[in-house]
Structures are given as structure tokens and as C-alpha cells.
Amino acid sequence: MQVELNLQDIFSESSPETDLNIAAVTWENWFYRWLENLQPHLSPAPSYEIGLRLTDDIEIQSLNAQYRHQNKPTDVLAFAALEVNFPYNAEMLDEPVYLGDIVISVNTAQRQAQQQEHSLVTELAWLASHGLLHLLGWDHPDDDSLMQMLKQQVILLETIGIDIDIKY
Numbered sequence: 001m002q003v004e005l006n007l008q009d010i011f012s013e014s015s016p017e018t019d020l021n022i023a024a025v026t027w028e029n030w031f032y033r034w035l036e037n038l039q040p041h042l043s044p045a046p047s048y049e050i051g052l053r054l055t056d057d058i059e060i061q062s063l064n065a066q067y068r069h070q071n072k073p074t075d076v077l078a079f080a081a082l083e084v085n086f087p088y089n090a091e092m093l094d095e096p097v098y099l100g101d102i103v104i105s106v107n108t109a110q111r112q113a114q115q116q117e118h119s120l121v122t123e124l125a126w127l128a129s130h131g132l133l134h135l136l137g138w139d140h141p142d143d144d145s146l147m148q149m150l151k152q153q154v155i156l157l158e159t160i161g162i163d164i165d166i167k168y
Contacts, residue, residue: 006051022121027052030125034132034156042136046094050135051101052128060105075108076127078134102131122162129156 035048042048057073065071067079081100104127106120113123133149133156140146157164 006049022124027128030128030160031132033159034129037156037159038132038136045097047096049096049098050132053101053103054106054124055103057105057107060103060108063103073105073108075105075112076131077103078131079103080135080137099132100135102128102135104128104131118164122157122164125157125160125162126153126164129153132156 031048031050035042060077061071061073063077064074067077068074079101081098104124106124109123109127110120113120116123130149130153133152138145138149138152140149154164
């Protein structure tokens with residue numbers, strides 16, 4: 001299995017907000033390990049593609065208003081490319097499967113990291129794992145499904161060596 005990640009960062013290289021110490025290769029490794037862990041939930045494919053955009057509150061508020069009709073910033077948005085239980089045929093198994101895009105507000109992630117008393121890197125990994133689960137069809141319309149999703153996120157973070165105490 002291979003993971004191709006399209007990483008976009010709207011901040012400039014010199015911006016202090018993006019001194020995140022997360023290289024593209026680290027993001028790719030995280031998503032690879034997460035998808036490997038979630039393999040039973042995935043349709044078979046030789047590789048997967050994911051778009052990841054690190055942005056600010058202004059842009060994510062605009063996206064949130066446009067796509068979710070909530071005119072306020074949020075921490076993470078996920079735009080799944082496939083329907084849940086999408087049928088695959090033999091010809092499709094030779095092509096990468098595009099799972100969709102994840103957009104994370106670094107501004108909101110910074111605030112939440114401070115509130116949760118962990119690092120920005122941990123918060124970004126937490127939000128990225130949450131977005132990935134949404135791309136794979138996970139949802140949290142009620143408290144029980146939210147708790148299942150949060151538990152899965154803890155497992156995903158543990159696979160990349162991040163221990164997190166849920167305070168959500």
C-alpha cells in the first residue's frame with residue numbers, strides 16, 4: 001500500500017505559526033500507518049491519495065459557511081471523494097483511490113492545543129486523524145458514535161507514537 005499526500009500550507013515559510021516541525025514525509029508516514037491500521041475498513045487499492053491543507057480561521061470559516069452553512073471557524077473539515085461502500089471493479093484496483101481532502105485551521109488547532117495542554121503537533125495529528133475517519137465514512141451524529149470515533153483516534157495516534165489524554 002502506498003499513500004500519496006497533497007500537502008498545502010497557506011502560510012509563508014517564515015511565518016512563526018507554521019514552525020510546526022512536521023515535514024511532508026512525516027505526514028505521509030502518519031497517513032500510511034493510519035490507513036494500514038484501518039485496512040479492514042478500506043476497499044482494496046494499491047495506493048490512496050489524500051489532500052491536506054493547513055490554513056487559517058478566515059479560510060476555514062469561509063469553507064464552513066459555504067459547505068456546512070455555519071459561518072464560523074472550525075478546527076477541521078473533511079471532504080470525502082467517495083460514497084461509503086463505493087463498489088470497486090477489477091479495473092479500478094490498478095489506480096490510486098482518491099479519498100478526499102482534509103482542511104485544518106492552524107489558528108484553531110493552536111487554541112485547542114493550549115486548552116488541552118498538549119503540543120500543536122499532537123493537536124494537528126488529532127485533527128488529521130479525525131478528518132481521515134470522516135473521509136472513510138465515520139460520523140458522529142450522537143454521543144455513542146462520537147465516543148467510538150474518539151477511541152479510534154486515540155488508537156491511530158498511538159500507532160504514530162503520540163499518547164493523548166482525551167479531554168474532549
